[in-house]
Amino acid sequence: MxxxxxxxxxxxxxxxxxxxxxxxxxxxxxxxxxxxxxxxxxxxxxxxxxxxxxxxxxxxxxxxxxxxxxxxxxxxxxxxxxxxxxxxxxxxxYVGPWLPEPLLTAPDVAEDVELADSVSMAMLLVLETLAPTERAVFVLREVFGLGYDEIAEAVDKTPAAVRQITHRARAHVAARRPREAVSPDRARAALAAFQRAVETGDPQDLLDLIAPDVVLLTDGGGVVRAALHPVVGAAEVIQVLNRIDPAVSARPAHINGHPALLFYRGGELDTVIALRLDAGLVTGLYAVRNPEKLGRVGRETVMRR
CATH class of the missing domain: 1.10.1740.10 (RNA polymerase sigma factor, region 2, helix turn helix motif)
Structure with a gap:
């Protein structure tokens, strides 16, 4: 042939x-x-x-x-x-603070409030404080709604043990998660105000948005320059934000189901900054600079429950 x-x-x-x-x-x-x-x-x-x-x-x-x-x-x-x-x-x-790998997500993820909360940078950091089995049980029960029998098979525990683990993990997470759910509209408004304040460098505008005990975590992975320890307090965080190079441009995007800022230098993605909001104020800033973690920001990741 x-x-x-x-x-x-x-x-x-x-x-x-x-x-x-x-x-x-x-x-x-x-x-x-x-x-x-x-x-x-x-x-x-x-x-x-x-x-x-x-x-x-x-x-x-x-x-x-x-x-x-x-x-x-x-x-x-x-x-x-x-x-x-x-x-x-x-x-x-790991060199310096470790942050989750940021994902560019479609706007529909933000509309599913429970899903958006579960994949937010703030929540993923809370989940990091759980033991592995506790994390698995919490995710499968609280996020995906699996039954205790199904979870028991997945983690090789009895259903009774899974119930106890769920109760313990739920209390642990509740004590550390944001105090209130923020609507997508409020989150977008807060992000827009934060972007304007960062671009103008006005300390008062930033003070109006940032909680006194705000915490900034920067993940450079030892590859690029980043703070090796958490930056705590409004004055200290504002000093860091005011050192952002004016040549760097900021664009809003949905990261892990929530509004965030993407910072570009010379057309290349340099930093992703996600915000945690509590009672209308920014209480957490998560800046991912490690280039090994920025590859998924160039395309949308579909997430489902």
Whole structure:
């Protein structure tokens, strides 16, 4: 057979569709990514977890699986738990504050208030204070609404133990999360005011927006210049903000379901700054400068519950 006729033969007949295992995995992929990302705070590691999940899912007998969504979530959770323990050791040697990898998200994520809250930089940092199993249980129960029996299978605990872990994790998170939910409109207004204040450098405008005990965390990963310790207090944070190079341009964007600022230098993304709001004031600023964490800001990441 000639090469030309072989090419013609390739186009004859109906195209082969994906196999059932692939169709199921693709249908739930955005959900699985969101589960892995909320547990790890790293898109790169979440993608690795999804690859490992697929390898295990591809060998499963679908006829024996009653709830395919729950089965996939269970595989993803177990793989994420294994990787989470490895990440914790890696973070111990991280240079300066560690911040989650920022994701450019579609505006519809912000409209799902619970999802936006769960993937916010502030919440992901709260989740970092939980033990791995507590984090998995909290995410699966509070964010994705899985039943105690399903969670128990995912984390190799009894349903009774999962109930206790949920209660403990819920109380831990409640004591550390923002005190009130901020509507998307209020968040956008606060961001616009913050951007104007940063661009004008007016100390009074910044003082009107920033809480006295505001905390600024900067993540350079030892690759680019960043504060190696948290900057605490309005006066100290304003000094840092006033040192932003006037040549750097700021653009608003949705990062992790919330309005944030993207700072560009010479057309290249330099820094992502996300805000935490409490009672109408900025209480937290999360500045990610590590270039290894900025790759997902160039394209939207779809997140689902």
């Amino acid at each position: 000639t090469e030309q006729s072989a090419r013609r033969d390739d186009t004859t007949g109906p195209p082969a569709g994906p196999d059932p295992a692939t169709e199921v995995f693709v249908a739930h992929r955005n959900l699985l990514f969101t589960v892995a990302y909320e547990m790890l705070g790293s898109a790169a590691d979440a993608e690795d977890v999804l690859q490992e999940t697929w390898l295990r899912w591809a060998g499963v007998d679908l006829g024996a699986v009653r709830d395919r969504r729950a089965y996939l979530v269970r595989i993803t959770t177990r793989q994420a738990l294994t990787r989470l323990r490895t990440l914790r050791r890696r973070k111990e040697s």
